Amino acid sequence: MTRLELDGISAAHGGHPVLRGVSLSVGSGERFALLGASGSGKSTLLRVVAGLHPPTQGDVRLGGRSVLSVPPEARDVGLVFQDPLLFPHLSVAGNLAFGLRQRRVPRAETDARVADMLARTGLQGLGPRRVGALSGGQAGRAALGRALITRPPLLLLDEPLSALDAPLRRDLREWLVREAQERGTTLLLVTHDQEEALATAQRIGFLDGGRLAQVGEPAELYAQPATLNAARFFGSLNFLPGVQDSADVMTALGRLRVARPGHGPVTVTVRPEAIRPGPAAVNTLRAQVRQVSFAGAYWRCELTVPAPGMGGPGGQETALVWHAPPDAPPHAGDTVTLHLPPAACWTVPEHPEDRPGA
Numbered sequence: 001m002t003r004l005e006l007d008g009i010s011a012a013h014g015g016h017p018v019l020r021g022v023s024l025s026v027g028s029g030e031r032f033a034l035l036g037a038s039g040s041g042k043s044t045l046l047r048v049v050a051g052l053h054p055p056t057q058g059d060v061r062l063g064g065r066s067v068l069s070v071p072p073e074a075r076d077v078g079l080v081f082q083d084p085l086l087f088p089h090l091s092v093a094g095n096l097a098f099g100l101r102q103r104r105v106p107r108a109e110t111d112a113r114v115a116d117m118l119a120r121t122g123l124q125g126l127g128p129r130r131v132g133a134l135s136g137g138q139a140g141r142a143a144l145g146r147a148l149i150t151r152p153p154l155l156l157l158d159e160p161l162s163a164l165d166a167p168l169r170r171d172l173r174e175w176l177v178r179e180a181q182e183r184g185t186t187l188l189l190v191t192h193d194q195e196e197a198l199a200t201a202q203r204i205g206f207l208d209g210g211r212l213a214q215v216g217e218p219a220e221l222y223a224q225p226a227t228l229n230a231a232r233f234f235g236s237l238n239f240l241p242g243v244q245d246s247a248d249v250m251t252a253l254g255r256l257r258v259a260r261p262g263h264g265p266v267t268v269t270v271r272p273e274a275i276r277p278g279p280a281a282v283n284t285l286r287a288q289v290r291q292v293s294f295a296g297a298y299w300r301c302e303l304t305v306p307a308p309g310m311g312g313p314g315g316q317e318t319a320l321v322w323h324a325p326p327d328a329p330p331h332a333g334d335t336v337t338l339h340l341p342p343a344a345c346w347t348v349p350e351h352p353e354d355r356p357g358a
């Protein structure tokens with residue numbers, strides 16, 4: 001268990017700034033995910049924590065102590081990358097035992113911990129096997145086992161499961177969460193997979209262009225994104241710019257009652273699954289169904305709402321995406337009556353990071 005603190009971390013690659021003043025505190029035993037688009041600086045931040053990339057500014061503290069001058073091998077952190085990077089000349093058991101031998105753990109204890117880890121990772125009977133003869137999933141588990149067996153107080157994971165297929169990824173993720181909980185390991189997980197972050201982490205940091213745009217609990221980032229990029233990243237597909245006056249925003253759909261009061265230019269974002277069939281006291285609209293496609297748990301419907309929408313000044317048609325419940329799918333060409341529950345109409349103020357090219 002250890003507390004990780006990042007204080008104003010900036011970093012560059014070849015003179016190009018990649019991280020810009022990232023400050024973050026991850027509690028002892030907490031599971032924290034760093035989420036962001038490709039190139040947002042997630043891996044670089046992880047490498048700064050591991051001591052593999054020097055920051056240009058700021059401090060990294062583990063357990064309250066600055067580790068900037070501590071070499072990577074002495075930082076007592078476990079590190080797992082997307083590529084398992086197992087030692088090819090060693091057996092599975094040899095890979096698991098490696099860190100324990102380095103730490104001069106007595107032979108009997110090493111053997112017991114390797115046997116225990118083989119069982120925990122579902123690799124019983126594969127100890128003597130060469131790592132080249134493992135499947136992708138088995139290699140992934142061996143790499144996680146190798147990192148966990150030394151019981152590092154902080155485990156840094158850089159997309160460790162992304163090469164695996166979905167069911168295996170879910171199993172391994174659940175196993176990892178259980179192991180971390182049992183051992184009180186602090187986890188810092190880098191991923192671009194929002195589902196993985198939501199399922200693994202107690203808190204998430206959304207990194208955007210090298211800046212930490214939002215930190216919060218998974219449900220908070222999902223329902224209350226601070227920026228449009230965060231909203232897009234968490235699957236919102238409907239964006240309605242407008243001007244807010246107290247609890248209402250004038251949009252191309254007309255007057256929309258929204259979740260929180262405010263004033264000035266905003267964008268209302270509504271998740272496709274939050275749109276409800278039927279009319280309601282406010283935010284009711286009639287839309288034309290342009291296209292319907294089956295997505296398993298819902299029907300994805302592309303809608304257009306003709307101007308003037310819900311009676312406002314309107315303008316052009318507005319496109320919306322609705323995830324219709326699976327039981328009664330509409331058909332292309334239908335006209336449907338829907339409503340946008342005010343609690344699901346989240347407003348995002350204009351934000352410099354959301355401008356294209358920012």
Ligand SMILES: Nc1ncnc2c1ncn2[C@@H]1O[C@H](COP(=O)(O)OP(=O)(O)OP(=O)(O)O)[C@@H](O)[C@H]1O
Nearest residue numbers: 013014018036037038039040041042043044045192
């Ligand atoms: N070794 C390097 N040399 C030069 N530029 C680099 C290097 N590593 C990363 N970069 C650049 O730094 C920026 C951030 O990269 P980083 O790998 O930290 O992002 P990321 O969010 O982890 O992306 P991904 O999800 O694609 O791994 C990118 O623009 C990338 O091209």
